[in-house]
Amino acid sequence: MDFGLVLQTDPPASRVVSLMKRAERNGFTHGWTFDSAVLWQEPFVIYSQILANTSRLTVGPMVTNPGTRTWEVTASTFATLNDMYGNRTICGIGRGDSAMRVAGRKPNTLARISEAMKVIRALGNGQEADLGGTVIRFPWIKDDARLPVWMAAYGPKALKMTGEEADGFILQLADLYLTEYMVKAVKDAAAAAGRDPSEVRICVAAPAYVTEDDSPEALAHAREQCRWFGGMVGNHVADLVAKYGEHSAAVPDELTDYIKSREGYDYSHHGRSGNPDTRFVPDEIVDRFCLVGPVEKHIEKLNALRELGVDQFAVYDMHDAQEAVIDAYGAQVIPAVNA
Numbered sequence: 001m002d003f004g005l006v007l008q009t010d011p012p013a014s015r016v017v018s019l020m021k022r023a024e025r026n027g028f029t030h031g032w033t034f035d036s037a038v039l040w041q042e043p044f045v046i047y048s049q050i051l052a053n054t055s056r057l058t059v060g061p062m063v064t065n066p067g068t069r070t071w072e073v074t075a076s077t078f079a080t081l082n083d084m085y086g087n088r089t090i091c092g093i094g095r096g097d098s099a100m101r102v103a104g105r106k107p108n109t110l111a112r113i114s115e116a117m118k119v120i121r122a123l124g125n126g127q128e129a130d131l132g133g134t135v136i137r138f139p140w141i142k143d144d145a146r147l148p149v150w151m152a153a154y155g156p157k158a159l160k161m162t163g164e165e166a167d168g169f170i171l172q173l174a175d176l177y178l179t180e181y182m183v184k185a186v187k188d189a190a191a192a193a194g195r196d197p198s199e200v201r202i203c204v205a206a207p208a209y210v211t212e213d214d215s216p217e218a219l220a221h222a223r224e225q226c227r228w229f230g231g232m233v234g235n236h237v238a239d240l241v242a243k244y245g246e247h248s249a250a251v252p253d254e255l256t257d258y259i260k261s262r263e264g265y266d267y268s269h270h271g272r273s274g275n276p277d278t279r280f281v282p283d284e285i286v287d288r289f290c291l292v293g294p295v296e297k298h299i300e301k302l303n304a305l306r307e308l309g310v311d312q313f314a315v316y317d318m319h320d321a322q323e324a325v326i327d328a329y330g331a332q333v334i335p336a337v338n339a
Helices: 013-025 043-052 071-085 097-102 110-124 156-165 176-192 216-226 228-244 253-261 283-289 295-307 322-337
Strands: 002-007 030-033 058-061 091-093 149-152 168-171 201-210 291-293 312-316
Touching (some): 002 322, 013 043, 043 071, 110 149, 149 156, 156 176, 176 253, 176 295
C-alpha cells in the first residue's frame, strides 16, 4: 500500500515543504494539498519547492477543479513540473466545493469535470486536445510525459464516471462499509465500460491521529482533533441528500443519516481542527471515517482497507500532532502494513 500526506497550503510555505520532506523520509510516496485559491496559498508554486527538496515524492492537488483555472493552464502547469522534475505529479480533480463556493460560484457539474479530465490528461501526456473547436498540443512537451488524473467522488453518477474515465478514485473517508460499497461501484463501472478494473487506482483519504493508548482521555482528544472531517464530508453529503432525497437507494443511509443535525457551514474553518460547525458530528462517525487510536488500531484498519482494494491511504494531517503522526507512521505503521 502506498501512503500519502495531505496538507493545507497555509503560510509559511516553508512549513508545508518541511512536512513533505519529513513524509518522504518516513516512507510516504505521495504529497497532496488542498487547492482553494482564496482560503490557502497557491499550491502549484509550492509544489515546485516540494519537488526540488525531495527526490521520490509524487505531488498533486486533492483536489483541483475545472473552474478555477482554464484547462490548458492547469495541464501546462503539471507538464512543466513534470518536465522539470521527472513525471512526479498527479492531478486529483473534483467539483471544487470550497474553491468555487468561496469565490461566489457553484461547484462544477460532472459534465464539465468529464470534459476537463479529457483535455488535461491529453495535454499532460503530450497529446492533442480540442478546446471547443481549437485543437492544441504543447510543442515543448517530451515524448515520455505522463499525467495520471484521479477523480474524487461520492454520489452514484460521480462514482460511475470515475470508473468509466478516471485513472484513479479518491474517496475522502475511511469507513469500511462505505469504502467497500463505493469501490465496488467504481470497479463495476470500469468493467461495464470495457476497462480493466484493476487499472483504476483506489485512494482512501482521511485524518489519522495516533494515541499513546486507548484510554478515554486519549481517544476523546484525538476525536476532537479529527471531528472537522465529518463536517467537511457533510458538505458533499448534504448536496447528495438535496439531489436524491434523505432515504434513497442511490445513496446509502450509512452516509446520510449523521447530517440530520447539520445547521450550516462556514468555510473560514474548513478542514481545521476545532471547527465550530462540526459539533453535530458524533464520535461514532469520527471513529468510522477516520483512523484514531493506538498504532495497532491503525494497522488493523489499514489492512482491512487494503483487503477492500485500496492502493493508497492518504493521511489528512490537520491537527495538533502533525510531526508525531508522520513519524509514527514511518516508524511503525507503514513497515507493519507493508511487511
